[in-house]
Amino acid sequence: MTSIRALPTLTAPVEDYLKVIFELEAGDGVAGTNEIAAELGVAPASVSGMVRRLAEHGLITHERYRGVHLTKAGRRAALRTIRRHRVIEAYLTRALGYPWDLVHDEAERLEHAASDELIDRMAAAIGEPTTDPHGAPIPTREGTLDEPELLPLAAVEVGVRVRVQRVGDRDAEQLRYLAELGITPGRQIEVLSRAPFEGPISLRIGRVTKTIGPGLAKQILVAVR
Ligand SMILES: [Zn+2]
Incomplete structure (x- = not known):
């Protein structure tokens, strides 16, 4: 297997686009110009130009009404950036003692500046972690990604005990709140009750009972035991 280290150097904006397209495709499968623009916080018109360039470079395919799809080369490049991002997050928390809410930014x-050599050494220094501090799987240096199937906590039935696997990593305030609640990857929680019509969900976390809203419960991904 060839290493993702053999890929050409890409600019930071190109890497950001490929990463966003990868995440949109992994989500509901459609990465349209509008979705990409919303994720990147830019105007749809500026996305069109970049999409054309990415297609010319063989990193994506673009069909008019069917959105953008990563090619094999585009996927490998996206996974390289995602590996860098997640290794950096893991290194900052494990080696430098950063709290989990400060590493994403x-x-x-840093994901655009770090060399693959540096990333591999960082990963080795902390024992080759398989997940980042938020529970997201880290792609291997060969460019494979093992994404387990997870369920949002919002979809878990009452009375079921589950283990937290992953939480959303973008909102620092939300991460601080989750830490306060004790909702971190590896933690076991039980759904005690759920109000109808997307109402509050009460949880047993360790020995305490906490209530969270459905929006937050969608950001918490669990594995059913
Ligand atoms: Zn992150």
Whole structure:
């Protein structure tokens, strides 16, 4: 297997586009110009130009009404950036003692600057972690990604005990709140009750009972035991 280290150097904006397209495709499968623009916080018109360039470079295919899809080369490039991002987050927490709510923004910047050599050494220094601090799987240096199937906590039935696997990593305030509640990857929780019509969900976390809203419950991904 060839390493993702053999890929050409790409600019930071190109890497950001490929990463966003990868995430949209992994989500509901459609990465249209509008969705990409919303994710990147830019105007749809500026996305069109970049999409054309990415297609010319063989990183994506673009069909008019069917959105954008990563090619094999585009997927490998996206996975390289995602690996850098998640290794940096893991290194900052494990080696440098960063709290989990402060690493995402650092990783967003550093993921474009770090060499693959540095990333591999960082990963080795902390024992080759398989997930980042938020529970997201880290792609291997060969460019494979093992994404387990997870369920949002919002969809878990009452009375079921589950283990937290992954939480959303973009909102620092939300991460601080989750830490306060004790909702971190690896933690076991039980759904005690759920009000109808997307109402509050009460949880047993360790020995305490906490109530969260359905919006937050969608950001918490679990594995059913
Ligand atoms: Zn992150």
